[in-house]
Amino acid sequence: MISGKKLKELRLIRNLTQKELAIKSGISDAAIRNYELGNRSPTKQQLDKIASALNCDPGAITDHNLYTNIDFYQIIFDLETNFTLRPYRDESGMSFLMSNSPEFNDFLKEWDDMRKKHYNNEISDEEFRDWKISYPKKSALLKK
Structure with missing residues (x-):
């Protein structure tokens, strides 16, 4: 599952707006917004496109669920x-x-x-x- 917090952080490090990331990844800006808010999660293919647009590994924007x-x-x-x-x-x-x-x-x-x-x-x-x-x-x- 994508980490909205990590996605937003990396998008901001790359100095991209949600719209710019959407264009670079071929995904709608509404979808990017929903991923960052945690309302939706991308498919593996969409996650790969976002990671490619951000020049990172998909694992970098994934929530690994380590709580303890x-x-x-x-x-x-x-x-x-x-x-x-x-x-x-x-x-x-x-x-x-x-x-x-x-x-x-x-x-x-x-x-x-x-x-x-x-x-x-x-x-x-x-x-x-x-x-x-x-x-x-x-x-x-x-x-x-």
Whole structure:
């Protein structure tokens, strides 16, 4: 299901009106308005068109319905196999998630780099949010 809040936020980051997004995506401005208000949800095909017009992955404007820590833990369990995630505890007792997936590790490194740039004021709040919403389309890994 689409997140109206995320859709509106990304539309505004892209400096688009609802009408402009409607034109770029080939969907009516009334539909865009209803998606943002949470009155309707687009089909998969419509969601893909909107994401393409916003230059983002459809997952960036989807509501993932994580309401509790338990919801998050269950997702980690589900991803354990696909991403070879496993818990790890260092000598100090700190716990981490580790993975044997080079792609996942590259993502974590890039995310860490971007967080540091944001913390050090090398990029703005908006640029950091845009990078996250636009991932993987704005990934430095794609430029290699």
